[in-house]
Amino acid sequence: MDQTAWLWGSLFGLGLFHGLNPAMGWLFATGLGLQEGRAQAVIYALWPIAIGHAAAIALAAFVTALIGYALPTNLLLVLTGVVLLGFSGWRLLARFRHPTTRFRASAGELAWWSFLMASAHGAGLMVAPLLVAMGPAAQHAHHDHMQHAPTIANSMLGATLAVVVHTAGMFAAMAAIALIVYYVVGLEILRRAWINTDLVWVTVLAMTGVIAIGLGVWGMG
Amino acid sequence: MAIWRPDPTFYPSPRMATKAPPESLAYVVRLNPHGNGQRDAMCVVDVDPKSSTFGKVVGATEMPYTGGELHHFGWNACSSMLCPNAPHPHVERRYLVVPDIRSSHITILDIKEQPTKPHVVKVIEPGELFERTGYARPHTVHCGPDGIYISALGNPEGDGPGGIFILDHDTFEVLGRWEIDRADQYLHYDFWWHLGYDTLITSEWGTPRMVEHGVLGEELLAGKYGHRIHIWDLHRRRHLQTLDLGAEHQMALELRPAHDPTKAYGFLNSVVSLKDLSASIWLWHRHNGSWQVRKVIEIPAEPANEEELPDILKPFKAVPPLVTDINLTVDDRFLYVSCWGTGELRQYDVSDPFNPKLTGTLQIGGIVRRAGHPAAAGPLNGGPQMVEVSRDGRRVYFTNSLYLPWDEQFYPDGIRGWMVKVDADPQGGMQFDPNFFVDFGDQRVHQIRLQGGDASSDSYCFP
Numbered sequence: 075m076d077q078t079a080w081l082w083g084s085l086f087g088l089g090l091f092h093g094l095n096p097a098m099g100w101l102f103a104t105g106l107g108l109q110e111g112r113a114q115a116v117i118y119a120l121w122p123i124a125i126g127h128a129a130a131i132a133l134a135a136f137v138t139a140l141i142g143y144a145l146p147t148n149l150l151l152v153l154t155g156v157v158l159l160g161f162s163g164w165r166l167l168a169r170f171r172h173p174t175t176r177f178r179a180s181a182g183e184l185a186w187w188s189f190l191m192a193s194a195h196g197a198g199l200m201v202a203p204l205l206v207a208m209g210p211a212a213q214h215a216h217h218d219h220m221q222h223a224p225t226i227a228n229s230m231l232g233a234t235l236a237v238v239v240h241t242a243g244m245f246a247a248m249a250a251i252a253l254i255v256y257y258v259v260g261l262e263i264l265r266r267a268w269i270n271t272d273l274v275w276v277t278v279l280a281m282t283g284v285i286a287i288g289l290g291v292w293g294m295g
Numbered sequence: 296m297a298i299w300r301p302d303p304t305f306y307p308s309p310r311m312a313t314k315a316p317p318e319s320l321a322y323v324v325r326l327n328p329h330g331n332g333q334r335d336a337m338c339v340v341d342v343d344p345k346s347s348t349f350g351k352v353v354g355a356t357e358m359p360y361t362g363g364e365l366h367h368f369g370w371n372a373c374s375s376m377l378c379p380n381a382p383h384p385h386v387e388r389r390y391l392v393v394p395d396i397r398s399s400h401i402t403i404l405d406i407k408e409q410p411t412k413p414h415v416v417k418v419i420e421p422g423e424l425f426e427r428t429g430y431a432r433p434h435t436v437h438c439g440p441d442g443i444y445i446s447a448l449g450n451p452e453g454d455g456p457g458g459i460f461i462l463d464h465d466t467f468e469v470l471g472r473w474e475i476d477r478a479d480q481y482l483h484y485d486f487w488w489h490l491g492y493d494t495l496i497t498s499e500w501g502t503p504r505m506v507e508h509g510v511l512g513e514e515l516l517a518g519k520y521g522h523r524i525h526i527w528d529l530h531r532r533r534h535l536q537t538l539d540l541g542a543e544h545q546m547a548l549e550l551r552p553a554h555d556p557t558k559a560y561g562f563l564n565s566v567v568s569l570k571d572l573s574a575s576i577w578l579w580h581r582h583n584g585s586w587q588v589r590k591v592i593e594i595p596a597e598p599a600n601e602e603e604l605p606d607i608l609k610p611f612k613a614v615p616p617l618v619t620d621i622n623l624t625v626d627d628r629f630l631y632v633s634c635w636g637t638g639e640l641r642q643y644d645v646s647d648p649f650n651p652k653l654t655g656t657l658q659i660g661g662i663v664r665r666a667g668h669p670a671a672a673g674p675l676n677g678g679p680q681m682v683e684v685s686r687d688g689r690r691v692y693f694t695n696s697l698y699l700p701w702d703e704q705f706y707p708d709g710i711r712g713w714m715v716k717v718d719a720d721p722q723g724g725m726q727f728d729p730n731f732f733v734d735f736g737d738q739r740v741h742q743i744r745l746q747g748g749d750a751s752s753d754s755y756c757f758p
Contacts, residue, residue, distance in 0.1 A: 094364075096379070096382060096384075097382050099379075101379040101382065102379035104379070105378075105379040105380075105757055108557075108757050108758050109491050109556060109557055109757075109758065111557070113374055146611035158416060169465060169466070172381060172382060172383065173378050173383075174380055174381035174440065174441045175530070176380065176493040176529070176530035176531075177378065177379075177380045177381065177490055177491060177493050177556075177756060178491070178492065178493055187380070234510050261308060261311070261757050262307075262311060264301065264305070264307050264377060264384070265300075265301060265303070265305070265306070265311075266300065268300065268301050268377075268384050269299060269300060270298065270300070270385045273299070273386070
């Protein structure tokens, strides 16, 4: 597997990871389905939740792509790593309040809630180092050792594709677990399996930050 | 601080909560009626039938101040923490939030390390509450998905409006008033919600001025006490609708919404009717997008000799039932009704909420009846008052004091405090546990909370 495939795979994998977190929305969809007593309500809720999540990732992706146009890749990697570590520290030390919304949320409210939830959890930040690495990797794959910078259009296209791939993973995991819990497993599973994803999440964020800094520094050396 | 799995006492749905293990401890507030400086306390009662100290007070923690009156209390967190729109599943149910209805202190007790020795971790001083909320005389506590909600009867001067304020469920910081638009709501008492409909309900008693010196006869006869409930948008914090029982039905108190979040109905008690001293239970329900209320139970007054009655009732030659508390089982099947005046606990099957069926009656205490208990021959005074039901619906506990200034009017000989336990048949019917009679002597007891949660502590987002 070449580096590009590995990066896209990771992007999709992080999407799955985000989708499995009950706080990112599958539980909300299942809850609305149970409240209304029909599976369609689960499906209807999944779309706006996915759109909100995609928007949060897109924000990070486009900001990264724009800065990537101005800064060398390795420096940007170090920068995202530092931001990730700072964010992880803030999440650990500061008191954190989840965004909340009404239970019978409209599609718009669901999307906005999902956007806030993903942003507050640093979902976009977690993906940022991959996006940074992806820009030049894609370039290298096609134009070996050609040192000219990617065009803005190319960067934006790459960022859009990244958001789509990530959200596809997120949607797949979210839909699968929401429907499995709705139809098969039942909510009893929450009592045992709703592990403190916030803790896992902060750990992953911090690790990603360390790796990004490591890669960046190594690349610069 | 952070825990790895959700608190084991949180249940996604009421159906799952009914399968919770039986409680082994009960918390009950003890209050001192003598004004002699002895402090009120949170008592811990052993309710495990296999324990050698079953039915005994095994711990008591005094409040760090004097001059108050403990009344209602609640948990910092409960099953609503699992709500998907505001998930906080890894907050622990470990603190009791204990407001003082007279002095307006709020005491936070930690029961995690030593459940039989609650210890004080914080006291919110009255001044802080007044300054941050403008409210005073805090009453009902409910653990909401996004914070601790507490109702208050009025303002520091003793007038209205009463309302709700929020505490942060981690730091217990007073965050401020809850209402953004209260419309004409002025009186306050209880509140609870339908999480599945983003709807909050509030009820009406009286301002502090109207209740702190006993029931004011003139204002009662003029229909000035509360007789309405209010429907609010829980998320937008705005008043939506008022439901009026009619001024004849005085004091609209306890609100017991269905636990199943898909059901949009609940029960409310009105203490006394000006027409015939009867008490009544009302059902509020949602119909075509708006809310309605109707009377579903009426309990008549009982005729009595004038010489057996306290002064306040002599002119009427009757004992009013004075329904002052109700409680709905977690499966929404049975409603327990406390008739504090006549000394009766009633059990109704409310499977069909529009047509309750009386399935059991127990008599104990009462203004005239003075009925005894299998473990205490009597005569006993006070009557069934704060009633609490275990999550599985099999055990019912209740105490006999209402509120000091009102106790004196209806039981002028001085209530002696007790707490009893009732075993309920899942198919209807109930009997006293002959081995459970906790005698508090000349001290009084009010609200009970069961370890791990009970029928009036938790709300749920999943059916």
